[in-house]
Amino acid sequence: MPENYRPITIVPTLSKIIETCMFKQLYKYFIENNLLYKNQFGFRPNHSTAKAIECLVNSILSGLENKQVIGSTLIDLTKAFDVVTHSILFEKLNFYGVRNKELKLIQSYLTNRMQMVTVNNVSSQYQKVVAGVPQGSVLCPFLFLVFINDFHVNVSSMSVLYADDTTLLCSNVDVWQLNVQLINALQQAKDWYSANNLIINENKTQNIIFTYNNNLNLDDNYIKPVKLLGIVLDSKLTWRPHVEGICKKLSRVIFLLRKLKYCVNFEALLMTYFGLFHIHLCYGIRLWGNSGASKKVFLWQKKAIRLMADLFNQESCRQSFCNNFKIMTLACIYIYQNLVFVRENINTFISHELVHDYNTR
Structure with missing residues (x-):
C-alpha cells in the first residue's frame, strides 16, 4: 500500500x-x-x-x-x-x-x-x-x-x-x-x-x-x-510469555540446523548457530535469565548442541559445550552478561567500606 x-x-x-x-x-x-x-x-x-x-x-x-x-x-x-x-x-x-x-x-x-x-x-x-x-x-x-x-x-x-x-x-x-x-x-x-x-x-x-x-x-x-x-x-514479570516466544524462534532455528547439517561443514553450522540461535539467548538475558521459565530455553540449547554433536536425545552434552564447541551454557551467558554490566558500571555500586568500617574476615 x-x-x-x-x-x-x-x-x-x-x-x-x-x-x-x-x-x-x-x-x-x-x-x-x-x-x-x-x-x-x-x-x-x-x-x-x-x-x-x-x-x-x-x-x-x-x-x-x-x-x-x-x-x-x-x-x-x-x-x-x-x-x-x-x-x-x-x-x-x-x-x-x-x-x-x-x-x-x-x-x-x-x-x-x-x-x-x-x-x-x-x-x-x-x-x-x-x-x-x-x-x-x-x-x-x-x-x-x-x-x-x-x-x-x-x-x-x-x-x-x-x-x-x-x-x-x-x-x-x-x-x-x-x-x-x-x-x-x-x-x-x-x-x-x-x-x-x-x-x-x-x-x-x-x-x-x-x-x-x-x-x-x-x-x-x-x-x-x-x-x-x-x-x-507480563503483569507479574514471570517472563513466561517472553520465554515461550524465544522457544518458538529457537525451534525454527533447530529445524534449519537439522537441514543444514548434511549440506555444510561444521564451521558453517557453528556460524549459523551463533548468528541465528545464540543471539536469542543473549538478548535481554539479564532480565529473564534467572527466572524459572528460562529452563525451557536451556533445554532447546541442549537440543541444538546434541544435534551439532551427533548425540542422542538423552546423551550428556556437557563435553560438547566446554571442550568441543567452546559454547557457553545459558547460565554461563547470564553470569557473563552480569559481570560485563558490573565492570561497565563499577562506580554505581557501593563497596562495603562505605556501608560499615568493621572487618568482615
Whole structure:
C-alpha cells in the first residue's frame, strides 16, 4: 500500500562526511551541557534497546518492592520521522543554544529537499519535502532526538524512550488513583504530540498494570502481556510469555540446523548457530535469565548442541559445550552478561567500606 512506503535518503559520500562532522560537534555540545534526556536510549553510544528495557523493569521492580501497583502505557507514533515540522525543530535547536551560522547550516540542510517514488521501474515526478528528517542520513537520528527531547518535561509521569517508542510509567498504592494518573499522563502526552504535530497510533498504543496482588479485580486489557523493543512483559514479570516466544524462534532455528547439517561443514553450522540461535539467548538475558521459565530455553540449547554433536536425545552434552564447541551454557551467558554490566558500571555500586568500617574476615 502507498501509505506504507518509507522514504529513504540516498546520501552522497561527500555529504556523509560533512554530516558526520556536524553530528560529532552537535552531539559533543549536547553531552557536555547535559541537554539530552537521560532516559532516551535511542541512537546514542553506550545505549541500546536492552538498556531501555532494563531501566523500565528496574523502575517497575522498585515500585513492586514498595508494595505499589505499577501502570504503564506504551505509545506508538505514526511515521514519526516523516512528520517532523522543520520550524518547530529550528525553534528547539535555538532554545538549546544552536544559533547563528550553525542553525542556518541545519536549516539549509533540511529545506528545499526533493523526493520521488519508484515502483516497478516507473518513477513519479519530484515533490518538495515540507516536513520530516531524511531517514538514512547521518544527522537524521540526532535531529529527531532533539525534536522529542522536551517530551518528559511536559508529562508528569516517568517516561522511557527509545527514539519514537515512548513508555509512560506511573505508580500508586491504590489502583483507582493509578488509573487516574495513567489517564492524565496519556492526555498530557497527547497534548504534547498535538502541539508538535506528531500523531499517536491509537490501535497500537497499549496499557498494562504490574502487580503481585492476586486480589485486584483488573480488566483483561490491563493484564495482557505487551511487547516492547523485542521483550514481552507480563503483569507479574514471570517472563513466561517472553520465554515461550524465544522457544518458538529457537525451534525454527533447530529445524534449519537439522537441514543444514548434511549440506555444510561444521564451521558453517557453528556460524549459523551463533548468528541465528545464540543471539536469542543473549538478548535481554539479564532480565529473564534467572527466572524459572528460562529452563525451557536451556533445554532447546541442549537440543541444538546434541544435534551439532551427533548425540542422542538423552546423551550428556556437557563435553560438547566446554571442550568441543567452546559454547557457553545459558547460565554461563547470564553470569557473563552480569559481570560485563558490573565492570561497565563499577562506580554505581557501593563497596562495603562505605556501608560499615568493621572487618568482615
